[in-house]
Amino acid sequence: MKSIKLCSALILFLALTVGCEKESIESPEMELTEKQKPKNLYDFVHSGVDLEAYINKVQKVEAKSANLNKSHAENSSLDKGAVFFNTFCNNLTVEGFEDGRIAPDDAGIFYGPLNSLSWVGKFQPNEIEVGVEISSLNPDSGKESIIGLYGQKVRSSYSKVIYAQTAGDELVIRFVPNVQSVSLEILSFPYAMEAGTDGTEPTPVPIPEASQEVTIEVTFSTGLVQEIVKASFSGLFWGTTGKETISQIVLSSSHNDAWVGVDNIAFGLCEDNDADGCVDYEEDVLNDGYLNSNLEATVHLGACNSGVPNLETLECGVWMSDLFDQVEGGSYLTEGLRRNAITTVANNLVKEGLITQQQKASILGCN
Known part of the structure; x- marks a missing residue:
């Protein structure tokens, strides 16, 4: 009788063990292995993935994120907001990369810096606005990295866009001469996927909050200012203006599985009728004490x-x-x-x- 009970217990133990192992094996992986992850955005775009379907799914995931519904006032201490720039800074020079030679569903990569003198295949001289330069840097080595021009479908919009080619690389935007007003659209292209099982394709999963975070480092004439904003695949408008001059802006993703991008870089000096370095209006309120200052020496x-x-x-x-x-x-x-x-x-x-x-x-x- 004892042997029967012992045998039954052994059978029950083996059944539970096999059941646990089977459950463990069939549980889908929540993260792709390093071999499954694309090395860069260019490889991902050309991997044969249904880009439109992927973008639609990612945008639906983003729309559910409460963090992306925060106002710019909560999101950024420097950001003046799109309304201010559209009203008082519509005189700025804008670089939107629309002269780049790329098909809507394609991508092209090259080494920077990208400026008005560049001849890199996708751009020829004078096809980038004078006064702005874009490059990508590896923060660990400090060496120049590859940047990519991506067609409209990669952003699912009317506009072409520039991305740092490798996740974790920085996008560096320089202004020569220095400017006092800058606005731009910041993009974060997440690769948040759950590995498929039984031969099925990987599918988007809820995007980690960290993959939405982009660090903005602004070099003002008085020093560096850093802040973190919640960017998205669709793009976040950000802009700043004031009396201090700006020489450089560095964008970097805080998540290794997201590529940081930029579009529609507007730069110069917001409406300042008397050119005294003081913007006429801020947030619809008169900011310049004298709109027609006497600037005699x-x-x-x-x-x-x-x-x-x-x-x-x-x-x-x-x-x-x-x-x-x-x-x-x-x-x-x-x-x-x-x-x-x-x-x-x-x-x-x-x-x-x-x-x-x-x-x-x-x-x-x-x-």
């Missing part, structure tokens, strides 16, 4: 040249000569009141550290 009172440099005050777009012009254009009951008003302006400039007592005397000498 030195302060004049009437025809008298004080010889004192005309500097911008602590208020954006307001120059020393603007203040004196305003006083001189006023109406006063007596000449003494006019002189007092000019002296008051000069005293305030001394307090703000913009002029010295000696320079104040030079200005008042013209009074």
